[in-house]
Each structure stands twice: as C-alpha cells, then as structure tokens.
Amino acid sequence: xxxxxxxxxxxxxxxxxxxxxxxxxxxxxxxxxxxxxxxxxxxxxxxxxxxxxxxxxxxxxxxxxxxxxxxxxxxxxxxxxxxxxxxxxxxxxxxxxxxxxxxxxxxxxxxxxxxxxxxxxxxxxxxxxxxxxxxxxxxxxxxxxxxxxxxxxxxxxxxxxxx
Numbered sequence: 001x002x003x004x005x006x007x008x009x010x011x012x013x014x015x016x017x018x019x020x021x022x023x024x025x026x027x028x029x030x031x032x033x034x035x036x037x038x039x040x041x042x043x044x045x046x047x048x049x050x051x052x053x054x055x056x057x058x059x060x061x062x063x064x065x066x067x068x069x070x071x072x073x074x075x076x077x078x079x080x081x082x083x084x085x086x087x088x089x090x091x092x093x094x095x096x097x098x099x100x101x102x103x104x105x106x107x108x109x110x111x112x113x114x115x116x117x118x119x120x121x122x123x124x125x126x127x128x129x130x131x132x133x134x135x136x137x138x139x140x141x142x143x144x145x146x147x148x149x150x151x152x153x154x155x156x157x158x159x160x161x162x163x
Contacts (some may be wrong), residue, residue, distance in 0.1 A: 001085075002008060002083075003091040003096065004083065004085075004091060004092070004093050005122040006084045006096055006097060006100065007030075008082060008097070008100050008101050008104055012061055014104075014105065014108060016104075017108045017109060017111075017112050018108070018124040020116070021072065021108070021111055021112045021115055022114050024045060024112060024115035024116045024118075024119050025068070025069065025072060025115055027119040027122075027123070028064065028065045028068045028069075028115060028118055028119040029033065029065050029069070031119065031122050031123055031126060031157055032061045032062060032122060032126070033063055035126045035130075035134060036058070036061065038069070038130065039058040039061065039130070040058065040127050040129055040130075041057060041058060041131040042055045042056065042057065042058070043055065043056065043057075043058050043060065043061060043125055043126075043140035044125050044128050044129065045060045045063075045125075046124055047135065047136055049101040050135070050158075051128075051134055051136075052128060058129070061122065061125060061126070064118045064121055064122050065118070065122065066087075067117075067118070068114065068115055068118040070114055071111075071114055071115075072111055072114070075110070075114075076111065078107065079104050079107045079108060079111075082099075082100035082104050083096075083100070085100075087099060087102050087103060087159065088156070088159070089159055099159060102155060102158055102159060103155065105155075106151050106152065106154075106155040109151040110148070110152070112149075113147035113151065116147070117144055117148075120136075120137070120140075120145065124136050124137070124140075
C-alpha cells in the first residue's frame with residue numbers, strides 16, 4: 001500500500017534549523033580553508049577516550065567536510081519526500097500530516113546535529129594540530145550522544161502516541 005503524498009510546509013523552527021545547518025556547513029568548509037596553510041604536516045585523524053591516537057597528513061582535514069556535504073545534501077533530498085520514509089506505524093490520510101511533519105523535523109534536527117558535530121571535530125582537530133587544545137573535550141561524548149540519539153528517541157516516543 002502506498003503512503004499518502006502531501007506537501008509539508010516548513011514552519012519557523014524548520015527555517016531556523018535550515019539557517020543553523022547552512023551556518024554549520026559554512027564553518028565545516030570554511031575552517032579548513034582558513035587554516036590549511038598553517039597546519040603541520042601531520043594532524044590528528046582518530047580520537048580515543050584520552051585524546052588523539054592516530055595521525056595522518058594534513059590533507060585528511062578535508063574528509064569530514066566532504067562527508068558532511070554528502071550527508072547534508074543527501075538528507076535534504078530525503079526530506080523532500082517523507083512518503084518514502086519507512087515509519088513503524090501505518091500512515092493514513094488522517095495522520096500523514098502529523099507524522100510527516102514530525103519525521104521531517106527529526107531529519108532536519110539530525111542533519112543540523114551531524115553538521116555541527118563535524119564542524120566541531122574539524123575545529124578541534126585544527127586547534128590540536130596547532131597546539132592550542134589537547135583533545136575533543138570532556139563534554140564531547142555526552143553532547144554527541146544527546147545530539148544523535150535524543151531527536152530519534154523523542155520522535156519515536158511522540159509517534160508511539162499515534163498508535
């Protein structure tokens with residue numbers, strides 16, 4: 001059975017999230033552009049709990065921006081067709097608007113979270129390489145987990161009410 005196809009209008013929060021996502025993308029790409037010439041030949045490329053534990057050539061600074069752009073654009077395209085989402089609840093004409101709105105907002109929040117996390121990792125990598133910082137910071141892991149799993153848990157709890 002095909003799901004109803006309806007157009008979801010963006011609200012103020014969606015527009016704010018889009019703006020934050022664009023700013024995050026500009027930082028993700030702009031930071032390596034600004035600092036590339038100042039980076040040493042080897043920069044952190046892998047992090048353990050106690051800080052960087054792997055190093056690569058400074059060209060590796062471009063890995064997260066490229067991956068971030070691909071993910072951001074891919075999720076933006078995915079979000080244009082919420083009727084293709086595989087939701088754990090039957091989509092009807094009555095609930096399609098609510099579920100599509102909630103799921104597109106979740107994707108938008110996750111997209112912004114990923115871009116911001118990537119931008120921070122790029123920033124921290126640059127700072128570590130320049131000797132101005134020692135690791136990602138003690139709050140990185142809890143913030144990372146909250147930003148990645150929080151929206152998903154919230155979304156699935158909210159659609160559980162639809163059943």
